[in-house]
Amino acid sequence: MARKHDKVVFKNYNPNQYLMPIDPEAFIPQNHLVRTIDKIIDKLDISSLIEKYKGGGISSYHPLMLLKVLIYAYIQGIYSSRKIARALQENITFMWLAKYQTPDFRTINRFRKEILGDTIEDVFAEVVELLVELGYVNFEYYYLDGTKIEANANKYTFVWAKSTRTFKKKLREKVKNILEEIERINEEEDKALGDLDVKLETDYDSKQLEESVEKINRKLEEAEFKSKRKEKRVKKLVKVLKNDCVFRLKKYENYEQILNGRNSFSKTDNDATFMRMKEDHMKNGMLKPGYNVQIGTQNRFVIGFSIHQSPTDTVCLKEHLEAVKKMTGFTPKNVIADSGYGSEENYLHLKECGINSYIKYNTFDLEQTRRFKKDIFNVKNWEYIVEEDAYVCPAGKKVKYLYPKISVNERGFVSYEKVYQCEEICNGCEHREKCYKGRRWKKRFSVRPRLEKLKEEVRQRLLSEEGKEIYEKRKIEVETVFGIIKNNKGFRRFLLRGLKGVKLEWGLVCIAYNIERLAKIIIGGWGKIVTQPSCCLLHSSILTFNGIKSSILVIKNYCFWTASCM
Template sequence: MSKKGQKVHDKKVFIPYMQNQLTLPISIESLISKDHVVRVVNKAIDQMDLEPILAKYPGGGRSSYHPIMMIKLLVYAYTDKIYSCRRIAKAARENIMYMWLCGGNTPDFLAVNRFRSERMKDIICEVFAEVVALLVRENYIKLENYFLDGTKIEANANKYSWVWGKATKRYKEGLMEKCQELFNEIDKINEKENNEYGETDLEELGNGKPIDSGAIEETVRKIDERLAQKSQDQKPDDETKKLKKARKTLTKDYLPRMQKYESQQTILEERNSYSKTDHDATFMRMKEDHMKNGQLKPGYNVQIGTEDQFIVGFSIHQKPGDTTCMKEHLETLKSLLDGNLPKNIIADAGYGSEENYEYLNESQLNHYVKYNTFHKEASSKWKADISKVQNFSYIEDKDEYVCGYGRPLVFLYEHKRKSDNGYESVLRVYECLNCSGCPHRDKCVKSEKPFANRRININRKLNAFKKQARQNLCSEEGLKMRSLRPVEVESVFGDIKGNFGIRRFLLKGLEKVKIEWGLHCIAHNMRKMAVMMG
């Protein structure tokens, strides 16, 4: 180096950098700021009553990592955007926040995964309930206003591994027809042999009973009995060859297919689809549709309720519609809150059904839940449309409706309709006496028949619930709750899905997904507490 260069270098001043400098031993805790979220997680979990969790460890054998330490580790990792067990184990070895939280313990990824998948399965609801109880004790929430909403999150499953319920039913019915045809052929063979030899060993197959895998197995057994009666030395006749061919068709083709369809229907239960790589996932339409083609993806319907942007309750559902989830969700919440529910329930139009309104009234809950036409009914365009049933007049003493053109609709009959949850609604059917000559007929009557008249279905109970809901929603308190709902629950979903990237679950199966989402909810509440404490 030139002298000139040396002089320039000598003028520069740097902070001393000496890797081999000896230092006094220091505590890791002294390196962590007082308002760091790791301290919030540690303090919050220490304040919880986790004795029931400790009681689930039977004792004996090799010592386990302390469950309180493992819960702290998982919760803090989820607040820190670390969800992989390998990365969590790595952080416990290398990151001072995790090292302090674990007290020097270094569980490997197998121990972390085993605790999350097996131990947390039994305690996730209890841990979350303790978090909510802590929020109440610390006056973060009051359990007064409960803002409910749902979102769909993709499952950890192949996008093209679908099994459709309707297709399975159709294939099974086609196979049952083929089985019945084959049974009839076997019956003819047996009848011919019985006439020749006077043997009546085989009863008529099928016999009016439903055809399933058990019926096929029974038929194969009876064919074996018939074949065993024939002499081994006797040259096989045409009937024997036909029976052997029928047996081969049943065992090699029909029976495995029938067993497959029955297994699929068992997995489906009341759903319309499932994924072969995650049997608990249902195919749903996601908002994150980058292909813009309405593609169905395997996923779960996640329901949460918030107060002051803290998550107070959560549940995981396999049905895509929010309407069918409210009652089950609130019952889950009731079990978390020791039989109590928040005073006010606020939700959007996806939850406005007769079944849900009735449940809310029976539970004596104040509610501000919209129905599907709530906003449309207030528009001038809707009010001017005389074809809308809501704009018809009702004459109580005649039990008749009068359409916007002044023609009466008389009562015909009542019929019942069941929801997906089995809830039964009563509908009253009315029909116009004569729609001919009406200038609005083409718009009003949907039937293509030339002499068809307008029919309407009236659900009186639902209409009464809607009237009450509109009064609640248009009140001063209702307007306040409606304005808070998007700020409350939708912002929480935005934080978890947008800021923390939770758009696809890592774990498979309903129980494990429940654990994963429960940890995300707990982590969100911890982050929120840390922000408010700071």
């Protein structure tokens, strides 16, 4: 039988009774994340931020305090300046971190855009340098990948390069027809406008068209037409040229300048390019304005990042590594990436820089299958005669070198090919249907010797035991970082616009991620607290014991050891 109570007892609650003074210090545990983050950021050199202040006038909020607040807000998944300002008044950890100062959202946003905008790379480099000093990263292995983040722009404000070229071509045809009609009317009116001579060059611009329209207008003011109807017609045509054609031509020229080789841009954010975001339930992709964000990781710390307007990862590698070198001063020794980066241009660039590439090419996995290796109709499985520079097909016929071929891509990279052709007609061959499906009488194919040599080097590196172990870690390195940032932190759309704003915002995201990961390791992920923490980091040491590289962190009243991974 259940016990029956005579009365219900509650904890004492009196809304009108307070304990004064209320000290937030007492409510934040000594091993709370915010305390460790506070001490880590104190170790950063923020002289580049202080130099941005002009001085004079009313005193400003200290940049160190604002930097701490911004980074902690991004760690908590708060990206809006208004929400950050509200947290400074309502959230006890924010109040403690800001030491009860309450800058408004305008101050926070102004600091983020104007002060951090030009110095975000310096702050990120400081964080990376701290990680290097503590032994967590050393740029020995650099795991590279990219993801697409939606821009702060309307998805219906697209401008396509192909459409712009088409509309511009049609507009020029319209201008040509109008000028021809004006010339015809002028001839019919016994050259009432005099000798116009308004024929334009093939690639005329809006300025030249505007000058021609002004020339016609000046002559139109002095002209005397026999037919009022034709005079009105000419005036109407000139009005169309001035108010419509010149305006539209200027618009298309502006579009081409903004596009700058891209296939699209957004009218809301001109720097954003339309890309497939893979956000529908089938992951098929939706065209939205966005940016291609590239990051490099080691030990799941972000040690390099860059922002790109191209949706293709292949063209981003060279620019990304140059940006990382400029930002941090480091060059990775080994680059690990998926097949999206596998190209002759990238392989050659890495080799010239002395970087080992662990990057698959698009057919790498297929080549390891039994079916591929046993396919006698695959050119890569044919016998090659070095002396004659010829292949032997399954029918025993020789496929000899025919002529060289040179191709240049849009970035100016030159690729060399060798074209081969069978010395005999293939029409009567019993393997014709399976071996060659082209329309020519003789089988023809091309080979890139330099690319094949580079692929062989990469293949040997990836198939080695060390290579397999290194490449396997790619799945838990950079993919994990993207998962935490996009899914756990909810960062799927930029708030700021333009390349500068996007670079600033993503830099803050990476800094916040690194500091949070480091703080969690210090608090208890890998370390052990000896006594309650008090002050700042005193020194760190790197030791090797039984082949295991370890970091010893000594903080006042703190002592941690961490085993360093590759």
